[in-house]
Amino acid sequence: MQKFLDMISQDMMQAFEEAGYDPALGRVTVSNRPDLAEYQCNGAMAGAKKYHKAPFMIAGDVAKILQDKSSTFSQVDVVKPGFLNLKVSESFLKDYLQQMSGEDRFGMELPEKPTKIVLDYGGPNVAKPLHVGHLRSAVIGEAVKRICRYHGEEVIGDIHLGDWGLQMGLVITEVSKRNPDLPYFDPSFTGEYPAEAPFTVSELEEIYPFASAKSKEDPEYYAEAMEATHRLQSGDRGMRALWEKIIEVSVADMKKNYEKLNVSFDLWWGESTVNDTIPAMVDKMKEDGFAHESAGALVVDVAEETDSKELPPCMILKSDGAALYTTTDLATIWEREKQFAPDQMIYITDKRQELHFTQVFRCARKTGIIRPETELRHIGFGTMNGKDGKPFKTRAGGVMRLQTLIEDINTEMLGKIKSNEEIPEEEARDTAAKVALAALKYGDLSNQASKDYVFDLERFTSFEGDTGPYILYTIVRIKSILAKYADQGGEAVSASDLLPAAGKLEKSLMFDLAGFSAMMDGAYQDLAPHRICAYIYQLSNDFNSFYHATRILTEEDAARKKSWIALLELTEQVLLTCIHVLGFDSPERM
Numbered sequence: 326m327q328k329f330l331d332m333i334s335q336d337m338m339q340a341f342e343e344a345g346y347d348p349a350l351g352r353v354t355v356s357n358r359p360d361l362a363e364y365q366c367n368g369a370m371a372g373a374k375k376y377h378k379a380p381f382m383i384a385g386d387v388a389k390i391l392q393d394k395s396s397t398f399s400q401v402d403v404v405k406p407g408f409l410n411l412k413v414s415e416s417f418l419k420d421y422l423q424q425m426s427g428e429d430r431f432g433m434e435l436p437e438k439p440t441k442i443v444l445d446y447g448g449p450n451v452a453k454p455l456h457v458g459h460l461r462s463a464v465i466g467e468a469v470k471r472i473c474r475y476h477g478e479e480v481i482g483d484i485h486l487g488d489w490g491l492q493m494g495l496v497i498t499e500v501s502k503r504n505p506d507l508p509y510f511d512p513s514f515t516g517e518y519p520a521e522a523p524f525t526v527s528e529l530e531e532i533y534p535f536a537s538a539k540s541k542e543d544p545e546y547y548a549e550a551m552e553a554t555h556r557l558q559s560g561d562r563g564m565r566a567l568w569e570k571i572i573e574v575s576v577a578d579m580k581k582n583y584e585k586l587n588v589s590f591d592l593w594w595g596e597s598t599v600n601d602t603i604p605a606m607v608d609k610m611k612e613d614g615f616a617h618e619s620a621g622a623l624v625v626d627v628a629e630e631t632d633s634k635e636l637p638p639c640m641i642l643k644s645d646g647a648a649l650y651t652t653t654d655l656a657t658i659w660e661r662e663k664q665f666a667p668d669q670m671i672y673i674t675d676k677r678q679e680l681h682f683t684q685v686f687r688c689a690r691k692t693g694i695i696r697p698e699t700e701l702r703h704i705g706f707g708t709m710n711g712k713d714g715k716p717f718k719t720r721a722g723g724v725m726r727l728q729t730l731i732e733d734i735n736t737e738m739l740g741k742i743k744s745n746e747e748i749p750e751e752e753a754r755d756t757a758a759k760v761a762l763a764a765l766k767y768g769d770l771s772n773q774a775s776k777d778y779v780f781d782l783e784r785f786t787s788f789e790g791d792t793g794p795y796i797l798y799t800i801v802r803i804k805s806i807l808a809k810y811a812d813q814g815g816e817a818v819s820a821s822d823l824l825p826a827a828g829k830l831e832k833s834l835m836f837d838l839a840g841f842s843a844m845m846d847g848a849y850q851d852l853a854p855h856r857i858c859a860y861i862y863q864l865s866n867d868f869n870s871f872y873h874a875t876r877i878l879t880e881e882d883a884a885r886k887k888s889w890i891a892l893l894e895l896t897e898q899v900l901l902t903c904i905h906v907l908g909f910d911s912p913e914r915m
């Protein structure tokens with residue numbers, strides 16, 4: 326189904342053509358003078374030169390045709406020097422909504438052929454607790470995944486676990502200090518290693534920061550951790566077995582946390598997944614003449630003549646032969662290419678990793694480990710700051726753990742929900758969790774991803790303003806009116822009950838709804854969840870204005886009442902679809 330603006334533009338284009346002008350001039354846009362018109366067309370001005378004619382006359386010719394027979398526009402005014410100011414006919418708008426209600430995805434068209442996308446997001450590190458820096462990647466990534474899927478694309482979401490670096494060696498070293506008798510550290514051990522992990526998650530979370538701090542003060546300890554990392558990466562049986570336990574315990578905990586965030590992955594590949602493919606990739610890069618030695622390390626030059634800033638070479642192996650973050654990323658690209666041959670790979674990380682991805686992408690292209698047509702995109706997001714404008718910290722000044730942050734928001738929300746005493750305890754908890762998630766996600770997603778934003782608990786959890794709870798409050802309000810209508814014995818309605826708008830506020834609401842597919846398509850083109858937020862904020866505002874001005878349930882004209890109920894149902898469906906795509910749900914009441 327055509328987008329609303331395309332459909333009304335088409336009518337205008339036809340009128341230009343009939344009047345003897347280039348139809349391309351008939352593009353319609355939203356009016357920038359909403360006090361005068363709903364839409365406008367500036368084509369007459371653009372055509373003046375070509376046709377050696379005053380724009381006012383061209384506009385007049387076009388207006389005459391439309392005034393005579395258009396069923397799209399109820400009003401066409403020519404304004405000097407040659408603007409066409411337009412109002413859309415209420416019944417045309419109503420027809421459009423009826424049609425979109427009857428179609429899948431409200432009439433948004435599927436692509437001819439889906440784009441196959443590998444989406445790399447989340448990126449947590451094993452054995453390190455999730456912190457708020459990982460929050461944005463998970464929240465934005467999940468929304469981007471759902472936007473692409475809603476748009477009809479095929480998406481494989483991959484978490485790209487950090488499970489292979491020095492942090493593993495640090496944990497292993499510290500475990501060996503605390504429990505030297507474990508069989509993992511006995512080189513002569515040939516039996517089966519214990520099924521149970523020698524630590525719990527909380528122990529693991531304490532072990533890593535401890536070991537990391539210690540390694541910074543104690544060079545010997547650091548050397549031991551490097552050695553353990555090296556042994557792990559070269560396949561030492563005991564190290565591998567212990568490493569598996571670390572992964573097992575850590576991943577189980579991550580899954581719980583992500584579930585709470587409504588975030589899920591199709592693939593749980595990690596940096597370790599490609600360990601065995603690294604040697605072949607490095608050989609290939611050497612044989613093809615791309616990788617060369619530089620100060621003992623192996624590098625690929627990625628600078629280009631047109632660069633305005635100097636781009637350092639991409640390091641493939643350190644001088645001790647160890648692989649790096651870049652190496653595992655490159656090998657992962659190679660592996661994804663072989664297994665999925667995707668059209669695109671999209672990465673969602675902190676924008677401070679931009680240089681890394683520029684190097685990796687250039688290196689991948691240059692060395693031919695991807696097909697030339699595979700598109701590589703990096704979406705870099707800004708920092709989540711505290712109210713002081715500095716990166717968000719705990720009150721004590723430490724790194725805020727994701728779990729703590731979620732608990733804080735939940736507690737705040739629970740307090741608010743419980744002030745409504747009608748809601749029983751268990752429902753209150755469930756509702757608070759839903760609203761808290763909306764507060765957290767909307768607070769993040771409503772900003773353009775590349776920008777830093779301030780995490781403001783009070784603002785994010787407010788039921789008023791541009792917040793997640795406000796959107797949910799609006800949905801809950803609609804649900805409550807629909808429930809009351811049903812209680813009154815109101816008949817079921819459908820989109821065919823819709824009538825042309827009776828007033829201005831109702832018409833604005835209808836315009837918002839008609840703009841759904843254009844908005845969603847735009848959110849996909851730009852991979853921009855904030856566009857959906859802006860849309861539902863406006864939709865909610867327009868709905869609430871309409872609601873405050875309209876006595877829906879006491880309306881005596883039965884047909885009018887049914888029309889409004891149908892309009893409410895459509896508004897509810899559109900809002901629910903949008904929040905689902907953003908990755909949160911609505912409670913029944915709040």
Ligand code: ARG
Binds near residue numbers: 445448449487654672
């Ligand atoms: N583990 C990394 C970090 O914590 C993020 C991984 C992002 N994805 C990637 N393919 N490099 O910074």
